Amino acid sequence: MPGRVEVGMSGVASLGHGVGLRRPHWDTIFAEADRVDFVEILTENFLGEGGRARRVLEQAAATWPIVLHGTALSIGSVSPLDADYLAGLADLIRATGARWFSDHLCFSSAFGVEYHDLLPVPFTAEALDHVVARVKQVQTIANVPFLLENPSYYVQYAGAEMGEAEFLSTLCARADCGLLLDVNNVYVNSRNHGYDPYAFIDALPLDRVLQIHMAGHDDLGDVIIDTHGAACVDPVLDLYAYTLGRTGPVSTLLEWDNAIPSQAVLLAELERIRAVRPVGARP
Numbered sequence: 576m577p578g579r580v581e582v583g584m585s586g587v588a589s590l591g592h593g594v595g596l597r598r599p600h601w602d603t604i605f606a607e608a609d610r611v612d613f614v615e616i617l618t619e620n621f622l623g624e625g626g627r628a629r630r631v632l633e634q635a636a637a638t639w640p641i642v643l644h645g646t647a648l649s650i651g652s653v654s655p656l657d658a659d660y661l662a663g664l665a666d667l668i669r670a671t672g673a674r675w676f677s678d679h680l681c682f683s684s685a686f687g688v689e690y691h692d693l694l695p696v697p698f699t700a701e702a703l704d705h706v707v708a709r710v711k712q713v714q715t716i717a718n719v720p721f722l723l724e725n726p727s728y729y730v731q732y733a734g735a736e737m738g739e740a741e742f743l744s745t746l747c748a749r750a751d752c753g754l755l756l757d758v759n760n761v762y763v764n765s766r767n768h769g770y771d772p773y774a775f776i777d778a779l780p781l782d783r784v785l786q787i788h789m790a791g792h793d794d795l796g797d798v799i800i801d802t803h804g805a806a807c808v809d810p811v812l813d814l815y816a817y818t819l820g821r822t823g824p825v826s827t828l829l830e831w832d833n834a835i836p837s838q839a840v841l842l843a844e845l846e847r848i849r850a851v852r853p854v855g856a857r858p
């Protein structure tokens with residue numbers, strides 16, 4: 576509803592429902608600007624880019640509220656944070672007037688080696704101390720909230736000292752950072768690792784959730800792969816409805832990064848997500 580500000584449990588106004596700004600849609604998305612409430616920019620797609628990419632970025636920032644999302648920060652790595660990357664990130668935040676910026680609770684590089692994957696951090700007290708200190712360092716680059724996303728993961732460490740939800744709760748409290756809650760990742764992990772996704776949602780620090788990700792995956796039967804290459808399945812929409820019942824309105828973004836569909840299909844999927852209403856009980 577135009578002009579209506581909806582504020583959820585986090586105390587931060589919801590931006591509504593958004594999509595990622597993907598190159599196949601650069602020529603056409605602006606003509607349907609009113610079907611999108613906000614846009615997420617993948618940091619690595621625009622970092623240091625000039626020319627067309629920069630012009631599209633500036634047009635997007637003039638059209639919608641912007642949030643930034645990265646994959647290369649490697650907050651859990653034992654190698655120092657990349658100062659050049661942080662400087663570029665700060666530039667993008669300034670240039671777009673981003674409302675917040677996010678990355679994943681993972682490590683994707685160490686000792687100069689890029690793993691090209693988002694690997695989970697061990698849920699230990701030592702790792703918690705390490706990540707809290709690095710989040711505080713990242714928070715110094717901008718005066719907007721920094722959010723960490725719960726990733727999908729395919730390994731668990733035998734030395735874990737706490738669960739993922741406890742790790743996230745303590746991290747958000749100690750570092751005073753936000754949570755980007757990927758509902759599809761919760762579902763994927765719950766299936767792959769055999770836990771109750773509803774109980775997991777209940778255990779999260781929901782007052783820290785400033786943004787939600789929704790996405791599709793590939794279900795191979797004995798394992799689910801978080802591909803971001805399909806429409807959301809009904810169980811993920813159900814889990815989203817349950818989450819909204821607890822958080823209240825939260826900015827919700829559709830991630831579709833592989834097998835990127837036509838704009839018509841993308842926006843129809845966004846409407847499907849927009850139509851989800853909060854529910855008070857699990858189905």
Ligand SMILES: [Fe+2]
Pocket residue numbers: 724757788830
């Ligand atoms: Fe995500």
